[in-house]
Amino acid sequence: MANDGKEQQTAVEKLREEWKKKDMEYKVPSDVARLFHIVAAAKDLKDTTNLAHLVASLARELRGLEMKQAELDEKEEKERAKEMAEAVAKDAQAAKEAKEKEEHPQAPSRPAYAYTPPERRV
Numbered sequence: 607m608a609n610d611g612k613e614q615q616t617a618v619e620k621l622r623e624e625w626k627k628k629d630m631e632y633k634v635p636s637d638v639a640r641l642f643h644i645v646a647a648a649k650d651l652k653d654t655t656n657l658a659h660l661v662a663s664l665a666r667e668l669r670g671l672e673m674k675q676a677e678l679d680e681k682e683e684k685e686r687a688k689e690m691a692e693a694v695a696k697d698a699q700a701a702k703e704a705k706e707k708e709e710h711p712q713a714p715s716r717p718a719y720a721y722t723p724p725e726r727r728v
């Protein structure tokens with residue numbers, strides 16, 4: 607399927623490129639903000655006398671982030687599987703149609719202008 611020297615992208619390739627762009631972005635901006643707060647708290651470790659409480663709160667925040675990200679990843683994985691199935695089906699349909707066109711290049715089709723007898727014209 608060459609088109610002026612350029613190959614057309616399949617639906618699967620387009621979907622993979624879209625996912626690649628999405629993966630380069632932060633998933634949840636609020637999680638990024640929470641992570642910055644955790645880092646700022648870690649910088650305060652050297653000034654805190656009761657380190658055990660601060661370390662425990664940091665650990666809870668990180669576990670919370672990990673659990674939330676796992677949920678988001680699971681949901682995204684299901685969505686991606688569904689999108690990939692649709693893209694594969696679309697590519698298969700396009701391939702089937704291309705094959706049918708090759709087998710029947712001059713299939714009988716309805717003419718652009720059909721003659722209507724004068725008695726049927728309104």
